[in-house]
Amino acid sequence: MKFVDEAAIRVAAGNGGPGCVSFRREKFIPRGGPDGGDGGAGGSVWLVASRALNTLADFRVNRRFAAKSGEGGSGSDCTGRCGESLEVLVPAGTRVVEADTGELLGDLTRDGERLLVAAGGEGGRGNTRFKSSVNRAPRQSTPGTPGESRTLKVELSLLADVGLLGKPNAGKSTLLRAVSAARPRVADYPFTTLHPGLGVVSVGPLRSFVMADIPGLIEGAAEGAGLGTRFLRHLGRTRLLVHLVDLAPFDGSDPAADAVAVVGELERFSPELAARERWLVLNKTDLVSEAEAAQSEAAVCAALGLDETGERPPVYRISALTSAGTVRLAQDLMTRLEALAVVGAPLGATDAKDEGGEEDGGDRDGRDRA
Numbered sequence: 391m392k393f394v395d396e397a398a399i400r401v402a403a404g405n406g407g408p409g410c411v412s413f414r415r416e417k418f419i420p421r422g423g424p425d426g427g428d429g430g431a432g433g434s435v436w437l438v439a440s441r442a443l444n445t446l447a448d449f450r451v452n453r454r455f456a457a458k459s460g461e462g463g464s465g466s467d468c469t470g471r472c473g474e475s476l477e478v479l480v481p482a483g484t485r486v487v488e489a490d491t492g493e494l495l496g497d498l499t500r501d502g503e504r505l506l507v508a509a510g511g512e513g514g515r516g517n518t519r520f521k522s523s524v525n526r527a528p529r530q531s532t533p534g535t536p537g538e539s540r541t542l543k544v545e546l547s548l549l550a551d552v553g554l555l556g557k558p559n560a561g562k563s564t565l566l567r568a569v570s571a572a573r574p575r576v577a578d579y580p581f582t583t584l585h586p587g588l589g590v591v592s593v594g595p596l597r598s599f600v601m602a603d604i605p606g607l608i609e610g611a612a613e614g615a616g617l618g619t620r621f622l623r624h625l626g627r628t629r630l631l632v633h634l635v636d637l638a639p640f641d642g643s644d645p646a647a648d649a650v651a652v653v654g655e656l657e658r659f660s661p662e663l664a665a666r667e668r669w670l671v672l673n674k675t676d677l678v679s680e681a682e683a684a685q686s687e688a689a690v691c692a693a694l695g696l697d698e699t700g701e702r703p704p705v706y707r708i709s710a711l712t713s714a715g716t717v718r719l720a721q722d723l724m725t726r727l728e729a730l731a732v733v734g735a736p737l738g739a740t741d742a743k744d745e746g747g748e749e750d751g752g753d754r755d756g757r758d759r760a
Contacts, residue, residue: 397449404432404459404473406511406534412465425467426516430460432537433473435508439498443481463516489541511535550602553625556634557648558606561673564710566603569720586624593724622659631668638677645686646693669704676709
C-alpha cells in the first residue's frame with residue numbers, strides 16, 4: 391500500500407429529528423392533551439486512532455464521512471430514534487486540523503484514542519414540552535438542530551523513538567536494514583527512499599525501540615524543497631535523532647559542509663527539533679582509510695561546533711553496508727532511550743511493526759570503529 395501522510399476529508403454529523411405535534415385520542419378520553427414526542431439526536435463523527443493502520447491512503451478514495459440523522463418524534467410521547475454515530479479509523483500519530491481556520495482540533499497518539507470532530511444536532515421538542523396552565527393544547531414544536539459539518543486536514547507523523555536524518559545517499563535506509571528486519575529499498579544513487587519508513591530494532595529480550603527513516607534532505611528543505619517540510623514533520627515525535635554523515639559522498643562534496651547544511655535546515659524548520667538530543671554517526675568507513683575517517687571526524691566536529699573538551703553528543707564511525715559498528719550503536723541507543731524513559735514516558739512506539747518483515751532475530755557482528 392502506498393504511503394500517504396496528508397489528506398483532506400469532509401465530515402458531517404447527523405441532523406436532529408423534528409419534534410412531533412400529536413394529541414392523545416382514546417375511547418372515553420376525548421381531550422387527552424398533547425403527547426407529541428421529541429426528535430432523536432443526530433449521530434456524531436469520531437476519529438479513532440488505530441495501531442493497525444500506518445498510512446492515510448484510504449482517504450484518497452473515500453473523502454466524505456456522514457453520520458445518520460435522528461428520526462422525528464411520534465405520538466404517545468415517543469422520542470425518535472437517535473442517529474448512529476460514525477467512527478473513522480486513522481493511524482496513531484495523526485494530527486487533525488480544521489482546514490478553514492487552521493485550528494488544531496486534536497492529536498491522536500495512543501491506540502484507541504478518540505476525537506470528536508463533528509457533533510450531532512439536538513432533537514427538536516414535541517408539543518408536550520409546550521403544555522402549560524394557560525395553554526392546554528399547544529400546537530407548536532421545534533425542528534431539530536443541524537449537525538456540524540467541516541473540512542479537516544489530517545496529517546500523519548510517524549511514532550518512533552529514534553529518527554534518522556542526513557543528506558541523500560548517506561546510508562540511512564542501509565542502516566535501518568542493518569539493525570532491524572525492515573527492508574527499505576536501497577541503491578547506489580540518491581533519492582532512493584521516497585517515503586518515510588519504520589523498523590523495530592531489537593537488542594535483547596524485551597529490549598527494542600522503533601527507528602524512523604526519512605528521505606534525504608536537500609538545500610531549502612525547511613522551506614519545502616524536495617518535500618522537506620513533510621519529511622521533517624515525521625521526526626517531531628522522536629526522542630533522539632541520529633545524524634548520518636557520508637564520509638565518501640557520491641558527488642565529491644565535503645562531509646563537513648554537508649553536515650552543517652543538514653543542521654541548518656533542521657534549525658530553520660524547527661528550533662525545538664534542532665535542540666533535541668542528536669547523535670553524530672559517520673557512515674561508510676569501508677570506503678575510506680582509518681586516517682581519512684579520523685580526519686573527516688575532526689573536520690565535521692569542528693564544523694558543527696562540538697567541543698572536544700566539554701560535554702558533547704556521542705560520535706560513532708560505522709559501515710552500514712558491512713554492519714561494522716552498528717551493533718554497539720543500537721545497544722547504546724537502547725541504553726540512552728531507557729535512561730530518557732525515566733524522565734518522560736516513551737511515545738508508545740515500541741509496539742509498532744516493521745514495514746518489511748519480522749523482528750530482527752539476532753545481533754550482527756561488526757567491527758566497532760567509534
